[in-house]
Amino acid sequence: MHFTLSDLVLDVAQNAAEAHSKRVRVQIEETEKRFYFSVQDDGKGMDRESLQRALDPFYTDGTKHPGRKVGLGLPFLVQTAEQSGGGWNIQSEPGKGTTVAGWFDLENVDCPPVGDIPGLIRTILLLPGPEEWILYRSLVRQGRRIEYEVRRSELENVLGNLEEGENLILLDQYLRSQETEE
Amino acid sequence: MAKMTLEELRKLRESKKTDLRKRDTEGKNIQIIVGMGTCGIAAGAKATLDAFLKLLDEKHLVDQVMVRQTGCMGLCHSEPTVEVVVPGMPTIIYGKVDAAAAAQIVEKHIIGRELVNNLILDRPAADIIAK
Numbered sequence: 289m290h291f292t293l294s295d296l297v298l299d300v301a302q303n304a305a306e307a308h309s310k311r312v313r314v315q316i317e318e319t320e321k322r323f324y325f326s327v328q329d330d331g332k333g334m335d336r337e338s339l340q341r342a343l344d345p346f347y348t349d350g351t352k353h354p355g356r357k358v359g360l361g362l363p364f365l366v367q368t369a370e371q372s373g374g375g376w377n378i379q380s381e382p383g384k385g386t387t388v389a390g391w392f393d394l395e396n397v398d399c400p401p402v403g404d405i406p407g408l409i410r411t412i413l414l415l416p417g418p419e420e421w422i423l424y425r426s427l428v429r430q431g432r433r434i435e436y437e438v439r440r441s442e443l444e445n446v447l448g449n450l451e452e453g454e455n456l457i458l459l460d461q462y463l464r465s466q467e468t469e470e
Numbered sequence: 471m472a473k474m475t476l477e478e479l480r481k482l483r484e485s486k487k488t489d490l491r492k493r494d495t496e497g498k499n500i501q502i503i504v505g506m507g508t509c510g511i512a513a514g515a516k517a518t519l520d521a522f523l524k525l526l527d528e529k530h531l532v533d534q535v536m537v538r539q540t541g542c543m544g545l546c547h548s549e550p551t552v553e554v555v556v557p558g559m560p561t562i563i564y565g566k567v568d569a570a571a572a573a574q575i576v577e578k579h580i581i582g583r584e585l586v587n588n589l590i591l592d593r594p595a596a597d598i599i600a601k
Binding site: 460 | 482523532533534536
């Protein structure tokens with residue numbers, strides 16, 4: 289279903305965007321062996337029972353599309369993490385927010401590829417809903433550590449409306465440059 | 471490519487802005503809206519969006535087009551879906567838009583002002599239309 293790990297992160301970030309959150313923080317940490325992400329929102333949250341139900345692949349609360357089987361997609365995360373020697377954790381409190389985390393063993397043969405992270409970050413920054421997106425990324429490659437954090441408000445301050453084609457392309461260049469070692 | 475700072479990004483943005491002022495543009499009134507719900511993402515909406523960005527850059531259309539992301543449009547059977555708004559033309563939702571279809575949409579719809587008939591989904595699926 290989801291080809292790369294970044295699709296899973298995007299899916300969870302999309303849930304956060306739709307949960308009436310004001311501020312969402314996404315962390316993506318990668319080494320040669322391990323991929324970890326977390327998405328922390330301050331949206332509407334879920335009680336224990338709803339969370340349990342959201343993990344059932346055959347359950348939907350029916351609000352997204354009445355009469356249709358569309359849910360939060362969390363079973364995809366659970367399945368992918370568990371089949372590839374990783375794990376997941378979800379904490380949620382009604383009215384306070386939800387934090388979803390997942391980790392993956394990149395050396396496991398069943399682990400999907402990581403995918404395009406700067407592209408993922410660009411896509412998340414443009415998800416409508418929250419007032420602020422904060423994305424933290426760290427990457428260890430050949431013993432060297434790259435680290436950066438971006439905020440939607442800062443980028444809007446520099447570029448203006450991120451949805452304008454030319455700004456989106458500059459944003460893409462900016463994010464891709466962050467993954468270089470200099 | 472060296473790591474860019476926010477200050478460098480600002481300078482780059484300003485230099486591009488000057489370029490843009492030289493061109494006589496009609497404003498950014500064309501919109502490409504890509505469905506980014508779970509269904510869209512699973513079907514490759516991110517690759518579609520990347521393809522649009524690349525094409526807009528290549529065809530020098532970036533100064534005329536807004537690229538937006540939205541949630542599920544209720545057309546999960548035909549994801550990735552893309553809504554195209556061009557002034558003076560009907561608003562169209564296209565389905566199953568991969569990179570090749572994106573190229574057709576840019577070439578025919580946005581540049582040629584002609585609909586790409588074989589990709590059109592004209593309305594949401596019957597079971598989710600409010601009665």
